[in-house]
Amino acid sequence: MSVDKTSANVDKTPEPGKHTPVVNPEAASAAVTAVDPRLLVREQGLLGYWTEFKRKMKAGELGSLPVILGLAIICIIFQVLNSEFLSAQNISNITVTMVGTGMISVGIVFVLLLGEIDLSVGSVSGAASALAAVLTVNQGWPEWLAVLVAIAAGAAIGALHGFFFAVLGAPAFAVTLAGLLFWLGFMLKVLGEDGTINLDSDGLIGKLTTYTFTDLAAAYGLAAVVVVLFFVSSFLGNRRREAAGVPSRPLSDTVLRTVLLAVVSFAAAYMYNQYKGLPLATVIFLAFLVGTDFLLRRTSYGRKIFALGGSVEASRRAGINVTAVRISVFGISGGFAAIGGLFLASKIASANQSAGTGDLLMNAIAAAVIGGTSLFGGRGRTWNALLGVLVIVSIQYGLQLESIAEPVKYMITAAVLLTTVVIDSVTRKTQKTAGRA
Amino acid sequence: MSATPVLALRGVSKRFGAVQALTDVELEVHAGEVVALVGDNGAGKSTLVKTIAGVHPIDEGAIEWGGKPVSISRPHDAQALGIATVYQDLALCDNIDVVGNLFLGRELQKFGVLDEVEMERRARELLTTLSIRIPSVRIPIASLSGGQRQTVAIARSMLGDPKLVILDEPTAALGVEQTAQVLDLVERLRERGHAVILISHNMADVKAVADKVAVLRLGRNNGVFEVKTTSQEEIISAITGATDNAVTRRAARTNGEVSK
Numbered sequence: 001m002s003v004d005k006t007s008a009n010v011d012k013t014p015e016p017g018k019h020t021p022v023v024n025p026e027a028a029s030a031a032v033t034a035v036d037p038r039l040l041v042r043e044q045g046l047l048g049y050w051t052e053f054k055r056k057m058k059a060g061e062l063g064s065l066p067v068i069l070g071l072a073i074i075c076i077i078f079q080v081l082n083s084e085f086l087s088a089q090n091i092s093n094i095t096v097t098m099v100g101t102g103m104i105s106v107g108i109v110f111v112l113l114l115g116e117i118d119l120s121v122g123s124v125s126g127a128a129s130a131l132a133a134v135l136t137v138n139q140g141w142p143e144w145l146a147v148l149v150a151i152a153a154g155a156a157i158g159a160l161h162g163f164f165f166a167v168l169g170a171p172a173f174a175v176t177l178a179g180l181l182f183w184l185g186f187m188l189k190v191l192g193e194d195g196t197i198n199l200d201s202d203g204l205i206g207k208l209t210t211y212t213f214t215d216l217a218a219a220y221g222l223a224a225v226v227v228v229l230f231f232v233s234s235f236l237g238n239r240r241r242e243a244a245g246v247p248s249r250p251l252s253d254t255v256l257r258t259v260l261l262a263v264v265s266f267a268a269a270y271m272y273n274q275y276k277g278l279p280l281a282t283v284i285f286l287a288f289l290v291g292t293d294f295l296l297r298r299t300s301y302g303r304k305i306f307a308l309g310g311s312v313e314a315s316r317r318a319g320i321n322v323t324a325v326r327i328s329v330f331g332i333s334g335g336f337a338a339i340g341g342l343f344l345a346s347k348i349a350s351a352n353q354s355a356g357t358g359d360l361l362m363n364a365i366a367a368a369v370i371g372g373t374s375l376f377g378g379r380g381r382t383w384n385a386l387l388g389v390l391v392i393v394s395i396q397y398g399l400q401l402e403s404i405a406e407p408v409k410y411m412i413t414a415a416v417l418l419t420t421v422v423i424d425s426v427t428r429k430t431q432k433t434a435g436r437a
Numbered sequence: 438m439s440a441t442p443v444l445a446l447r448g449v450s451k452r453f454g455a456v457q458a459l460t461d462v463e464l465e466v467h468a469g470e471v472v473a474l475v476g477d478n479g480a481g482k483s484t485l486v487k488t489i490a491g492v493h494p495i496d497e498g499a500i501e502w503g504g505k506p507v508s509i510s511r512p513h514d515a516q517a518l519g520i521a522t523v524y525q526d527l528a529l530c531d532n533i534d535v536v537g538n539l540f541l542g543r544e545l546q547k548f549g550v551l552d553e554v555e556m557e558r559r560a561r562e563l564l565t566t567l568s569i570r571i572p573s574v575r576i577p578i579a580s581l582s583g584g585q586r587q588t589v590a591i592a593r594s595m596l597g598d599p600k601l602v603i604l605d606e607p608t609a610a611l612g613v614e615q616t617a618q619v620l621d622l623v624e625r626l627r628e629r630g631h632a633v634i635l636i637s638h639n640m641a642d643v644k645a646v647a648d649k650v651a652v653l654r655l656g657r658n659n660g661v662f663e664v665k666t667t668s669q670e671e672i673i674s675a676i677t678g679a680t681d682n683a684v685t686r687r688a689a690r691t692n693g694e695v696s697k
Contacts, residue, residue, distance in 0.1 A: 237554075241554050244554045244557075245558065247575075298550050300546060300551060303533075303551065306530070307530045307541055310532040311529070311530045313526070313528055314530050314541070315530070315542075317512075318528070318542030319513075319542040320542055378531075378532035379532055
């Protein structure tokens with residue numbers, strides 16, 4: 001899953017003699033002959049993984065381990081209580097239901113990477129779904145156009161919040177709190193007197209959460225494509241690294257990772273095919289996760305977001321347009337809130353007055369944090385949103401199976417969130433002493 | 438050493454409201470030369486450096502670059518000329534690795550995607566030529582020591598191949614070993630033909646690496662000395678403005694105590 005790849009692939013010895021010629025051979029030979037003796041070099045092979053793992057645990061670099069362990073514990077407990085919990089039907093439903101909150105949480109990850117917060121995402125998601133419903137049902141627009149307008153409106157709303165924060169210097173907390181109230185009011189006004197607009201459940205928005213690829217080949221095919229793409233890109237990447245003389249992973253390493261990914265994806269495909277087939281919502285969510293992860297870690301725009309989360313002053317001196325990046329990140333957050341709102345509206349096939357209210361905002365933020373995104377900026381991945389929202393929705397479904405009432409559900413989710421934040425704070429202390437914070 | 442200085446300040450003055458921060462300051466830096474800029478707190482060292490770096494445009498006087506008058510009104514102008522400044526607070530991102538920090542704001546890209554392999558290769562090459570030793574180029578800055586961070590910050594300034602490098606108190610917060618590493622690096626910059634302006638409070642460092650010492654006192658020139666032919670006491674008296682000052686009195690007192 002989200003193993004820390006950067007540190008994994010650097011802890012290697014550079015191969016002597018493979019270096020490009022340098023201007024100052026004397027100084028060069030002094031520096032190249034040996035790797036710095038203080039660097040902990042991972043040994044090759046499985047034993048190397050184990051020692052590296054033990055070292056990271058001691059240094060407090062837990063990564064996504066706590067949340068994966070937590071997820072396993074949740075699954076075991078609910079499975080023992082009710083054997084339906086790990087059924088194909090229940091898991092399939094969980095992975096469809098989580099998409100709405102998960103999409104909003106992806107936007108939250110972007111904002112948290114800056115070290116800021118966006119409290120308006122719940123209201124913005126509700127406003128976007130109301131807007132889409134009014135445009136299609138009341139105004140008779142084609143659904144695809146209404147969807148695009150709703151998403152664009154969400155992004156524009158987010159960018160507006162970003163403008164107040166980045167240009168006028170108002171605290172993001174206060175600006176988005178105002179946004180929370182304003183867009184809630186906007187949604188209620190748009191929905192009008194009766195307050196509920198029913199959507200065509202066979203339309204585009206309705207199909208978002210109901211359509212499944214029933215063909216068995218779809219799920220297996222997607223799994224196969226993902227695994228092959230992963231292997232080919234890692235393999236070619238390593239070849240390039242070798243050719244350039246920089247440290248690279250051994251082939252066994254790549255194969256091991258590919259096999260792990262293959263086991264997970266084919267197991268998921270098998271599970272989906274036991275029920276109704278591969279859900280469209282899940283495919284869209286995964287595509288967005290892959291896309292945003294690529295944006296954050298492989299493009300210069302993503303690098304700017306991380307830089308701002310690390311040090312605003314350093315970013316400014318490096319020539320990064322701080323204002324533009326901030327506005328765009330809030331725009332992304334608003335856009336994902338709108339997308340999430342559409343999925344939530346699709347789930348209930350209507351836009352109503354309670355959309356975007358209740359525990360939605362808190363769940364979206366909690367999902368990002370539970371998944372391992374730092375509240376202090378500069379650390380996190382969009383995959384964190386997937387892990388976090390899986391935990392939250394699994395708890396909801398598990399408690400529903402046990403017919404445990406709403407109050408208890410809130411309290412248990414709160415306990416999980418608190419546990420995560422405590423783990424985060426404690427590991428942060430450990431990381432400080434180990435020089436990694 | 439070339440005849441035309443890389444950078445020359447001619448009668449530079451700078452005011453902030455009622456305060457005359459710099460008055461008629463002259464300064465010359467040649468290629469392959471380390472000029473130490475010394476002076477007491479408030480003498481105008483930082484202001485002078487900021488006028489060169491384009492943070493504070495000058496009010497009067499002229500800046501000559503390679504013999505030709507230029508105007509530096511923005512940090513961008515200074516960078517375009519080939520002036521790199523390493524500030525005291527380093528301006529590195531703790532959460533990003535060494536390669537990422539070196540190339541921050543000027544990432545190498547291929548089809549719009551970060552070219553990590555090429556950046557890593559060039560980063561290693563750069564650190565190797567400067568004989569900078571850090572455990573790995575792929576660990577976050579947070580795990581480096583203060584001296585290693587300083588060397589990374591200086592290496593970062595070298596990426597654009599500047600003609601003039603300005604170092605603002607590079608050894609202020611460093612231990613003995615790390616200070617030596619940074620001073621080694623300053624010497625390597627000189628060997629490679631860069632002009633260096635070094636701000637420092639530490640006379641030992643100044644004596645160790647500088648060729649010339651330019652003293653500022655109350656915003657005015659108070660002498661430029663050849664390091665080889667000048668004693669530390671002479672420099673200190675130029676900084677404090679008198680031979681009778683707290684430093685010499687203290688030295689005399691402790692000598693007296695020893696002789697008792």
